[in-house]
Amino acid sequence: METRNDEVICLFQDKVSELLLKHRSILDSISKHAESAVRVNRAITKSVTGCGCISVNARKQQIPAEISFEDCRKYMVTHIEGVLCENCKETIEEEIGNHLFYLTALCHLLDFKLDDVLHKEYERINALGHFHLL
Ligand SMILES: [Zn+2]
DSSP, rough: OHHHHHHHHHHHHHHHHHHHHTSSSSSHHHHHHHHHHHHHHHHHHHHIIIIIIIEEEEOOOOOOSOOOOGGGGGGGOOEEOOOOOOOHHHHHHHHHHHHHHHHHHHHHHHHHHHHHHHHHHHHHHHGGGGGGGO
């Protein structure tokens, strides 16, 4: 069954393939994909070290010994303090979008349908539950 999200994903992939003139080579897309991932991480880092709207207070996760795997979530923390300001949120969102562009470019060049990949991954994590991260 097609949903509106599927349509957006297909339209997005079509548009990316249209715009892939400059980075037609798989090598260009691989390097742009890696670079865009770094830019996402850099934007998050700048929110901490440049803007300061969020900070990171990290330490070892404190999980009681006798606890079910499902209950672990209650004790796991993100190590993020604060909330992204509108500026940082906008910047990070743009970088994530750019990263998605190059991920989609890789899908296109290797003849994967992004919506198929997402559906298969959804089914996989749905079937594996918490165990997909082990
Ligand atoms: Zn900020």
